[in-house]
Amino acid sequence: MVVKRRLNCGSNGFDFPNIPKAPRSSRRKVSIKRDDVESQISAIDLLASLAGKLLEESESSSTSNCAFEGDNHGHLGAEVKQELEDVYDKPCKSEFPHQGIPASKSTSDNTSETCLQISSLENDSIVEQTPVSDCKRARGLKPLLRCENKKGDCDFLVGSGGISEETSVVNVDAGFDQGEAINGLEEGGLTADTFSLKDPSQLHVQFPEPVHLDGDVKLPSGTDGVPNGSFAVYGNHSKLVCRDDDENYCKFYKFSDKCKSFRPLTRVGNRRIKKSVMKKYGRAVPRMKCFEDTRTDGCLKAFHRKRKLCYGYNPWKQETVHRKRRLSDKGLVVNSDGGLSSESVSNSPEKGESESGVFSAAVGLHSKDSRVKFSIKSFRIPELFIEVPETATVGSLKRTVMEAVTALLGDGIRIGVLVQGKKVRDDNNTLSQTGLSCRENLGNLGFTLEPDSEKLPVPLCSENPIISMPTDSSNLSERSAASPTLDSRIPFRLQDADHVINSENCMENNQELVPYQSDISADEQVSLDSRALVPVSALESKALAIVPVNEKPKRTDLSQRRTRRPFSVTEVEALVHAVEELGTGRWRDVKLRSFENASHRTYVDLKDKWKTLVHTASISPQQRRGEPVPQELLDRVLAAHRYWSQNQLKQNGKLQAAATMVVKTGSSM
DNA sequence: GTTAGGG
DNA sequence: CCCTAAC
Known part of the structure; x- marks a missing residue:
């Protein structure tokens, strides 16, 4: 599966990291580790089963505006519909935090296409950490999956990584087989009776997985993520605390947070992995338009505007300039505009727990023997986007999601460290040199999850699936304009990407945390989008011909800077x-x-x-x-x-x- | 296409 | 690292 290619390195007295001649922008690496796959497959199983149901549903319902409002399965009625409409009418409502992206009633969407959107990936964990650099190897991030039915614009959210008020409300109606969903929940370490099954518009399933970022990464084996998990719901948020065999404990939190709840989806790094095969019938869906329509809230638009500002930005210089920063009483929240991000705040994890707020990473302070301990509440990775045809098998869906998630998380994540909102570039500095002594305010410490751009998938010309990682749907029109003839199936095969990208393995200092990878990613993702995203117009056509991917877009808004590669x-x-x-x-x-x-x-x-x-x-x-x-x-x-x-x-x-x-x-x- | 220099 | 003027 993973084809590695190593080029002979160097011939002039020292070794060079030998890079293939492929366009720099497309040199990315995907590494799918078998073990990771195995350990995550159970979670994906659930998703896939849900998706399968979703697919069935969307197929059987042809006329209703919402595939799930129909009575095909005798589950849903007017009441449900009303609920959905309430959601539409009140985007950003607090009862739908986070993934509560209200689906707009896109009138143009009248197809049977179904797509899954992994709206964010989260990792909730407590981290006791020593050197900052050890935080690089974050693993075990869990997918938060959002299933979107194209026909009805209904969103189903399959969440994981954080029990929240919304995640505690699980919808298994609307054509989903309740038993199956519950089975999935149990697979995820939760039992059915911990949930109330109400909300038809969202379905969240937890896959708690203890994650340790202290350099000794653990992945839960198989589905036994939470041997002794207990689940409690507190009014505004929920908490899951579990202990593993080593008495390490992890807590899963999520917090109600109105508009802020959109951030996981809309923030930078808004990466979607899209899988698509030409649909059986019906005109294609204006994919991105759909997404844009579903997010009409101001939060998103502001985000998009903000993103756009960053395009021409030069990360090589003053990386922090265009970064969105927000100071709260708990500390500094930094949204890395460049990529997958997390926030950090609060120098008191315990305090942070009890308060709703926008933070995923909290920093704790322990002053014993000058050691610094951090508690990272969670990392959140924005969405992945997956599109599959109705004819796809559940198995293929599983694989696709697995590949997407694994490709993204396998080796593709780097940790950035922010102090005072500024990226800490020098990995060699000690924490105290960086200003992180036990006497300092650790609230100024933050982490970012950044895509490892060198390992990101490369869109290649192949068949399927299509996987894209768009970051900004506002750029759509520009993309479409730039490459109107771009075929909708500009494809991407992880396997291909593997073998292309892994040639970077001989990079020396490959482990080095490239500062501000997120900057790069911001740009690179844009370019990635330009090739991988599906222009509306293209989707409308039935063209099946595969066209070259590397159509040079205008250098203006699609330009990308090369990854920074410090000289050894x-x-x-x-x-x-x-x-x-x-x-x-x-x-x-x-x-x-x-x-x-x-x-x-x-x-x-x-x-x-x-x-x-x-x-x-x-x-x-x-x-x-x-x-x-x-x-x-x-x-x-x-x-x-x-x-x-x-x-x-x-x-x-x-x-x-x-x-x-x-x-x-x-x-x- | 290279070089030099500013950004 | 990017961009561009100048050659």
Whole structure:
């Protein structure tokens, strides 16, 4: 399944991370680990079973506005319909926090297409953590799945990772087999009697999975996520506390939070994985239009506007500028606009628990022996989007969701650390150096979940499924305009992506947390969207031909910057050596001589790096950032710089002299 | 296409 | 790392 390809690295005295010649933007890696798959499949099973029902339902209902308001199964009646309408009429209502995206009554949607949308992925956990960098390996994130029936615009939410008031209200009506749903719940570690089955518009199922971010990642085995789970509902929010065998405990929270509840879906990193096969009949659904329609609340629009502002942004410089920050009394909430994000707040986890608020990651403070302990309440990853044809089998749906989730989470998540709202770039700094001592206010600490852009799936030309990770549906029109003929089945196969992307495995420092990956992701996702998203117009057509994916969109709003790839010491060494010999004005030669196999290093990159090296060498060591460059190398940089500068001056002087000579001789003649 | 330099 | 002017 996972085809790995390693390119021979380096041939000029040191190893280069060898990158395939594929477009940089598409170099991403997907790694699906078998174990992960196994451990998550049970959760997916439930989803799939639900989806299967959903599919059946949507197929059997052809006329009703809402597939679930009909009486096909004798479940739903006017009452349910009214409830749905209430939801429509009152978006952002507190009783539908989080995933409570009210489905709008999109009149254009009159097809039988069914799609599943993983609206967010959450990981609720308590983290006792030591070095910040150890937080990188977050795993066990759980999908919160949103099933959307195209015909009726009914949303079914299959949530996990957090028991909430809405998740405690489980709808298994509307054609769902209640028993099956309950079975699924039990698989997820919950029993039926912990739920009241009311709300027809949403279905949440929990798959509690203890997650430990302390560097020793645990995944629950199989479906036994919560051996001794207990479930309690408190008025405004619910809590699930469970203990595992190791007496580690985890708590699952979710909080009622009106408009804020949209953030998981609409926030950056709003990644959707879309699977689509040409529908059997009926005109295609204006996919994205549908989504846009379903979110007419101001929150979303504001978000979209905000997102747009970031497109032209240069993360390489002042990454934090365009970031949305919100200070609360509990601390700083940072929404990384670049990607999957989480928020952090509160220096008192216990306090945070009792209050509703927008925070997923809370930071605790323990001052014993200068250790710092963090409690990460949850990470939330915005939606994935999956679209399947009615003819798809449940099994294929399972696989698709599994692939999508695994691809996203398998190795595709990085943790960013924010202090005072600023990304901490240097992984080598200690916490206290970073301002995170036990005496400091840890409320200023935050984490972000960021897609590992280098491992993100690459849209490729293939058959199915289609998986896309759009981040901003407001960009739709632009995308459509940019590539109106883009086929709706611009496809993506995880397997393909695997083998293309995994070639980055020989990247040195691959483990390094690339700062502000989210920045990149913001841009990259945009571009990804441009290729993977389905323009409305394209969907309308019945064209089946696969067209090249890499239609160069306008560089304007679809541009993406390359992933930042800090030069390793080895590379610096090679660069210095080459410049010493060739001088500072022959970057192409430098490239050819020492970086020919490093396809990701252009001669402009080398020139830029030299520029920064010279700068670095001329500042005090305290001011330097990033991976420290040996002073010896910096000395050589300065020496070479000086030498070649003088050389250039001499050259100029000679030229000047020669010129004047010419002038003189010319005038004297 | 390269180089240099500002952003 | 991007962009662009200049060559």
